[in-house]
Structures are given as structure tokens and as C-alpha cells.
Amino acid sequence: MPPIAKLLFGGCLTLAIVMGVGRFLYTPLLPLMQHQYGFTPDIAGLIAGANFAGYFTGSMLAALTSRGLARRLAFRGGLLASVVTTIAMGLTSDLTLWLILRLLSGMASAFAMIAAAGIVAEQLARIGEESRLAWVFGGVGAGIAFSGLIVHALIGTMNSSALWVLVGILTAILMPLALVFVRERPLPTSRRPADPRRRIPRPLAFWPLFASYTCQGLGYSVFATFIVALIKARSGVEGLGDWVWIVTGLAILPSCLVWSKAAERIGFAAALTTAYGAQIVGVMLPVVSTSPVAALAGAVLFGGTFIAITMLTMPLGRHGLAGRGFAVLTAGFGLGQMLGPIAAGHMVGAAADYTRPLAASAGVLALGLTALVVAIRQRDRTPAKMA
Structure with a gap:
């Protein structure tokens, strides 16, 4: 395997383990956990919020490990902790321990993801192949689809505890490949000619962009937490719940490549x-329609955008606030995604009707789009190409 392929595969596998599984395995297992343990939607939102709170905290701490040995240790430790906390979720039924484990899992996924992406991005930048980083973010979709398929195949024979352990063990088997492949390594110089049509990102007004990205964190996290539970609560389409999440993962796989190419053109x-x-x-599609087609189309559109929005936002705001833009944007996003599932869980209530919080999250995303338009309009006009 060529060195660049090893690097990209290792980064992709890392995000599959710590994000696709470590962070999002909770989504397809949530209905099964509620059936097994009998907890209410507000508790479900609290458990999800704990994981997002951990990611928020880990993202802030990861800023202290931006180079060298500290970053390598953050990558390795985060990857190992993600696997261990996934397995441990199936070994207890105590709510307090679940909250602690999901908090630690969120921190671990942030450390491993930020460290791995940083290592890969730096290596690619040295040879002028930054656009290939999109392959790495596709790993989130691979992990979601992989774990979703396992849950779908075994949901009739295994309970949620056993599935946490099983999927965690499978990631433990794959983990050594990520540890070996994600490292600083000499890469051959790129021979691809420069594309004169390629557009480059030009920074937007920071605070409206910050507001937009915070809304994105809140809005996306509700769908990502409750969509499977929503579909499984509907009579006649219950069996589609797992497939909606699998399709979401599959849609993520090519999304960053597609949107990266689109950004360079338009x-x-x-x-x-x-x-x-x-x-x-x-x-909104699964809110306004109960048809299977609407649910699957919604999964494609959501999966095809939510990782890509992060990929597109960062170049437009990372240099803001004297170079602190990346950290501040991540903080806003983390705060939004921490609050989203908690608020949504309380909105659902005992009726187990997830349409209202999903509609509210779409409204929050619309506010985010409005803030983005404001950021674009406030950007100073220059003779350079529009970003």
C-alpha cells in the first residue's frame, strides 16, 4: 500500500472507530436501550448530551496538544479510551456510570479525531494534497454504516448490552491498523497539475459565522440522536428505523469529496x-411526511451534509480572532450539540412524539442559515475571487 494510502486509510479508520462508532453507536441502540431499561426520552437526551459535553471539553483540551509527542499521545490515548468506553457501556445498567462513560467517550473521540486529522492534514499540506483530507472524514460515515448494519442484523437475537460489547470488540480488533498507519511519514511529491479554476476560501465575518455554526451544532444533534427512535415509533414503518441510520452513514461516505469539489467550483x-x-x-422531510421515501430521502440529505458543513465552515473562519477561530467555532458548535438533545428530550415528553423537537431543530438550522447569509454580506468585498 502506498504511503499516502496508508495515511488516509488510518485516518479514515480512526474516525470510523471514535466518531462513527464511539460517538454515534448510541443512535441505533437508543430504542433498544429504552425497551431494555425503560428510561424516558428526557433521560435519553441527557445521556446524549453527556457525550456531546465530553466532546466539547475534549476539543478545548486538544488545543494544548497541537504538536509533537503530546499530539501522538492524545491520538493513541483517545483511540484506546474510545474503544474501552464503548465496551464498558454494555457492562453496566447504572445511569450515573452511563453518563460518566459517555462523557469520557466524547472526550476521547475529540482527542483522537483532532489529533489524527491534524497529523494527516499536515502531511498532506506538505505535498499540496490538502483536498484528500475529505477521504478521512468519510470514515465517520463508514463507522455509522458498519455499526448500523451490525445492529440491524443482530437486533432480534442480542440485547443492547451485548451489542455495545460486540461492536466495541470489533473496533478493538481494527484499532492496531489505525495506530500503525496514522503517523508522520515521508510522502511522495504530488504530480497533479494545479487547476486554475480552483476557488479558495476567503474568510467570512466571524461572529455571524460563529452564530451559524453554533446553530448547526444544536440543530444537527437532535436528528443524529433521535431519528431512529422517531421512525421506530411510527406504526407501519418501524423496520425502516435501522435503515435510515445506515443510509445516513452511506451518504456521509462521499459527501466531503463531493462538497469539496463543489466548493472549488462555485x-x-x-x-x-x-x-x-x-x-x-x-x-423536515420525516416531520412533514410519514412515508418511507421521505425518511430515506431525509437520511440522504442529512448524511450528505452534516460532516461536509464542518469541513466547509472551518476554512472560512479558522483564521478569525487572531488565529483562535478554530477553537472558538468548535466551542460554539460543541455547546450547541450539547444542549440540543437535552432540550429535545424534554420536548418529547411521555408521548414519545419526536416530530416537534425535529421541527424545532430545523428552525434552529434555518436561523443558522440566516446568520450565514449575514456573514457573507458583511464580508468586505475585494477584487479576489469570491469564496
């Missing part, structure tokens, strides 16, 4: 605006 801000619009439609 501009980053235009691509980001379009992605927001598509995501709002995707979130």
Missing part, C-alpha cells in the same frame, strides 16, 4: 449555503 460560501439548505430539507 466557492466555499456558496457551497456552504447550499449544504445548509439541503440539510434543512432533510431534517
